[in-house]
Amino acid sequence: MNHFxxxxxxxxxxxxxRLSRLIDESMxxxxxxxxxxxxxxxxxxxxxxxxxxxxxxxxxxxxxxxQESTLVVAGQKKDGDAGTGTYLHRGIAQRSFERRxxxxxxxxxxxARLDNGLLFVDLVREVPEAMKPRRIAIEAGTKPNVLExxxx
Numbered sequence: 324m325n326h327f328x329x330x331x332x333x334x335x336x337x338x339x340x341r342l343s344r345l346i347d348e349s350m351x352x353x354x355x356x357x358x359x360x361x362x363x364x365x366x367x368x369x370x371x372x373x374x375x376x377x378x379x380x381x382x383x384x385x386x387x388x389x390q391e392s393t394l395v396v397a398g399q400k401k402d403g404d405a406g407t408g409t410y411l412h413r414g415i416a417q418r419s420f421e422r423r424x425x426x427x428x429x430x431x432x433x434x435a436r437l438d439n440g441l442l443f444v445d446l447v448r449e450v451p452e453a454m455k456p457r458r459i460a461i462e463a464g465t466k467p468n469v470l471e472x473x474x475x
Contacts, residue, residue: 358416358418358420359375359376359377359398359416359420359422360375360376361373361374361375361376361422362374362375366445369447369448369449369450370433370445370446370447370448371430371445371446371447371448372443372444372445372446373394373396373424373442373443373444373446374441374442374443375396375422375441375442375444376440376441376442377398377437377440377441377442378415378440379400379415379416379417379440380398380400380417380437380442381437382437384398384399384400384401385397385398385437385442386398386399387432387435387444389426389431389432392425392426392427392428392430393423393424393425393426394423394424394426394432394444395421395422395423395424396420396421396422396423396424396442396444397419397420397421397422398419398420398421399419400417400418400419426446427448429448429449429450429451429454430446430447430448431446431447431449432444432445432446433445433446433447
C-alpha cells in the first residue's frame with residue numbers, strides 16, 4: 324500500500340536516476356525497525372562519525388560496504404554464539420541486521436573501529452580540486468594589442 328509509481332515523472336528527464344533511487348529507497352526505509360540504534364555526529368568541518376550500538380557482535384561478524392553513495396552496515400551472528408545457558412530474560416538483541424546510509428557526494432569512509440560494543444565509522448568529505456571554488460585574478464590596465472602596420 325505504501326508503494327508509489329514515480330515512473331511517469333521520469334519519462335522526460337535525463338540523468339536524474341539518482342533522484343528516483345532516493346525516492347524509492349526513502350519509501351522502503353519507512354518500514355525499517357530502529358535496530359541497531361545509531362548516532363550521526365559532525366566532528367569537524369568535513370568530518371563525520373556514525374556511532375552504532377552493536378553489543379554482542381565481534382568485529383568479524385560485522386561488514387561495511389560502500390558502493391557509490393550508499394554505506395551498508397550488516398551484522399550476522401555466527402551459529403555457535405547462541406550461548407549455553409538458559410535465559411531468564413534476554414534483553415540484548417543479537418539478531419542479524421542491515422542498516423543503509425545514503426551518503427552525500429564526495430563522502431568516503433576513512434576508518435571503522437569496534438570499541439566497547441559501539442561501532443564507530445569515520446567519514447570524510449573530500450571535494451576534488453576541480454569542484455572547489457577558485458578565485459580568478461582580474462588584470463587592470465592591460466594594454467590592447469596593436470598590430471604593426473608595414474608599408475608594402
